[in-house]
Amino acid sequence: MDKKLGLTALTALVLSSMLGAGVFSLPQNMAAVASPAALLIGWLITGTGIIFLALAMLLLTRLKPELDGGIFTYARAGFGDLVGFCSAWGYWLCAVIANVSYLVIVFSALSFFTDSPGHVVFGDGNTWQAILGASILLWLVHWLVLRGVQTAASINLVATLGKLLPLGLFVLLAIAAFNLDRFKFDFTGVALGKPVWEQVKQTMLITLWVFIGVEGAVVVSARARQKKDVGRATLLAVIAALCVYLLVTLLSLGIVPRAELAEMRNPSMAGLMTRLIGSWGDVVIAVGLIVSVCGAYLSWTIMAAEVPFIAAQQGAFPRSLSKQNDRSAPSASLWLTNGSVQLCLILIWLTHSDYNTLLTIASEMILVPYFLVGAYLYQVSRKLNKPGITLVALGACAYGLWLLYASGPLHLLLSVVLYAPGLLLFLFARRGGRAAQRLSRMECSSIVMLMVAAVPALWVLVK
Secondary structure (H helix, E strand, O other), rough: OOEEOOOOHHHHHHHHHHHOOHHHHHHHHHHOOOEEEEHHHHHHHHHHHHHHHHHHHHHHHOOOOOOOHHHHHHHHHHHHHHHHHHHHHHHHHHHHHHHOOOOOOOHHHHHHHOOOOOOOOOOOOOOOOHHHHHHHHHHHHHHHHHHOOHHHHHHHHHHHHHHHHHHHHHHHHHHHOOOHHHHOOOOHHHHHHOOHHHHHHHHHHHHHHHHOOOOOOHHHHHHOOOOHHHHHHHHHHHHHHHHHHHHHHHHHHHOOOOHHOOOOOOOHHHHHHHHHHHHHHHHHHHHHHHHHHHHHHHHHHHHHHHHHHHHHHHOOOHHHHHOOOOOOOOHHHHHHHHHHHHHHHHHHHHOOOOOOOHHHHHHHHEEEEEEEHHHHHHHEEEEOHHHHHHHHHHHHHHHHHHHHHHHHHHHHHHHOOOOOHHHHHHHHHHHHHOOOOOOHHHHHHHHHHHHHHHHHHHHHHHO
16 A cells, blocks of 8 residues: 655645746746836735635645545535536646646757757757657656655655755855846836836736646645645745745846846756856756756656546546556556657657647646635635635635736637547546436536637637
8 A cells, every 4th residue: 555645745746846947947037028126026926826825725625624636626516517627627638738848848958968059869859869768758757656656756855855956056156146236227127118017917927837736735635644734735835936936036137137137048047057156057957957847747747647536536537547556556547647648749749849839728727726726715714704714715716817817818718629628528427327416507508618619719729
């Protein structure tokens, strides 16, 4: 029997899933759209919102400890089988596509050591050599998770510590080199030609993605040694990630001027590190990026397999996906997940795609599940009549709505296309009266409307 996950392993799982490749490009990404003043306001909004979301998850793990799987089960308990399934399907699809991008990024980073102008081996991570290497890594991680979630989580803990070392070194060196006058130069971003509030909104489009993974401990809550550790791990990881993001972005503006930082090649942290310690700086960051992405990939593999496993147990996904092996790993769900990743890798090689558009659309699908966490807590709080819990629920809901607004309606519309095949899977899982209860008339109408809406949405996508 597989051992349960403790507080340290759960915290590492959440932190590793949030700290992926994005943090190494964050200095340039932020400097390109915002001044120091806008960054301070943007991180204040994001920090407040993400802490509300983390507190909402913490409270739900204590108020509803019987609901394992979080993202799926909260949506299902609050809003019915169809909404619960859409939440699980959107989350799983986002995780699969994110895993493909992680594998591509790993071998794109390795090209730093193997490629030269006249000799391309891994390129942008989409050459046949890169796809072969990514496939080997894919099935190695598959084998690790099949050996038990605890085994994979222990390796993830080591990987998390490994990624924090270069980040910690960068922060310490950046503090030593920080120049306050350089940081304050053009503090409100006059050179950008945009008001501060518009700059703040554009930072939201970046901070939108860096906290995806905050739900990691909630997703695997069934495997936690103690349920109270799930909420604690989420909150600890969010605070740690927020501190890392704040320090990396703000300190960078004290090393080089904002306009110069905005023009740096990504991962921009490599260029900054080169300024701090010389020619070895980019090597340190390239290695840190590879370790970081591998750790995030391992975390997301665990989470991606867990959601269909939990959903299959409750009849939203086919029952065959609820099978476990003798080490309590969700084997059937894992085979589906990694088989899908392998198929996507082959498509990447055939199309030479950089995957950015599909990743953005799929990531959009995780925002509705985030909003539903706050909405479900609000439902629960109304029955308890506790103002403190209601305040947290409203704060989480407001942040979820803000994310949907900041990301823009177009990508949300396009994500409808990705729900259509999922709805067919949902209906297949419920065939022959296998579900515990029948769909309501409103749920049936919603399925028809989503299917119909997918047609014009697909037309917009391919136009």
